[in-house]
Amino acid sequence: MDIYLKLKIFLIICLFTIFNSSISLSNEKFNEWLIEFKGRAINQGVSKDTVDNALKNAKFLERIVALDRKQPEFFEKTYEYLDKRVNEARIREAKKLLSENSILLQKVNAKFKVNNEILVALWGIETNFGVNKGKVDIISALSTLSFDNRRSEYFEKELIILLKLIDKKIVKYESLYGSWAGAIGNFQFMPSTIQNYALNFDENSDIDLINSFQDSLASAANYLKTIGWNEKDIWxxxxxxxxxxxxxxxxxxxxxxxxxxxxxxxxxxxxxxxxxxxxxxxxxxxxxxxxxxxxxxxxxxxFDNFLRLLEWNRSLRFAITVGTLSDKIKI
Structure with a gap:
């Protein structure tokens, strides 16, 4: 065998060994962290049953850490970010959904005084109108980000809140799938957002931000209105x-x-x-x-409404994109 080919194979084996060793070490440290976290969760009022049941399948997801390090709204240029998300197909779909959901939107607007266009724009940018709600195990995602040291304090608080929501039967454990960052549903609510703003608008048995568009839309409107959205102003x-x-x-x-x-x-x-x-x-x-x-x-x-969009997502490009889409779909 050619000596260069042998060297190449040797280097690949070395890299594979190092990579696997790194994953094994991360998993070992994650499991140690998880044991300590369970104790902290119980000390903060989460029941032992919920802690045991909700965290029994929690895993370290290495790709989640990679995604957290490179979010497009912080790396893509403004026009690049805009062009990918505010295109003719999305504008047409948004206008169609504005028309199809006009009765519900009017009902929500009458109660919360939030512009229909801004709600549909948020829906479109967050999940492509519910198409991309995410399929990540939320418990594992939040556990991974709580274990990671970049924003551990923030994500651990979110994980504790989520466990308390499960404890109170506000959120069903079976429905906990969503984005890599731990957000859920049509409008990608984090646990603290669910706790503070989510509503049972369709008056069914519970709050459902994944399958109930009524709950989703009203909760998004309630969020914006509560933090100071002014429907008579522009962004x-x-x-x-x-x-x-x-x-x-x-x-x-x-x-x-x-x-x-x-x-x-x-x-x-x-x-x-x-x-x-x-x-x-x-x-x-x-x-x-x-x-x-x-x-x-x-x-x-x-203007002030732009600051409200930043409270939703602390990204200038995200807020510009939502505002731009809302302007383009006004009927």
Missing amino acids: GFEIQTDKEFDKNLISPDSRNFKNKITIAQLKLLGFKNKNGSEISITDKKEGWLIRPDGEDGPIYIV
Whole structure:
């Protein structure tokens, strides 16, 4: 056998051995963590029966850690992220669903005062209108992310909340499948979101965010309304200017909005709509400038409703995409 081929085979075997050893070590440490976590869950009020039953099949899912490290809304450029999610097919489907669900949407709007278009847009971006709710074992996903050290405190709190929801029979253990991050249902609610905002709107025996669109839609509307959504306001829009301006006016990230600016001030700086037309909303309205891609990317003026979308998902590109889809499907 050729010496180079032998060397290649040897290196592959070494890499395979190292990879498997790493997985075995991770599994061993995960199992140690799981034993300790069960004790913490019981100490925080979860029944031993729920802890034992819910966590008996919990596994370390290595791919979940990889997905957490590379979420597209933080790595893709704004237009790339938008174009993948706000295309003609999705716009057509959203308009069709707005029409087909008009009676339910009117009922939800009458109670919560949240725009129909923003709810359908969220539904479309989160799960492609319920097509992609996720098939990951939520218990294992949250356990894996709680064990991982990047955001362990956050995910362990979510896992404890989920166990308490199971304990109280608000959530059925059998229905716990969803996204890699531990979110469930048509609108991808995390356990804390279920605890705080989920509703039994169809008045069946329990809250069902997977199979009941009535519960899902009303719960999403209740979430937005509770955190301050204003159906009479707009989220924002893209703007552009050919003039130089103070880059410090741009809010640096999704958690640090600063330097509010009026539309009148924007106009003085030469800003216009994306298509070059004059900005037509009232000069007194105030908002923030954002530029998710840095100096070479698009600029948006955003308002209070945009901040509400960020409470839903702390990503500038996600919020822009939901807002953009909602604008394109207005009937």
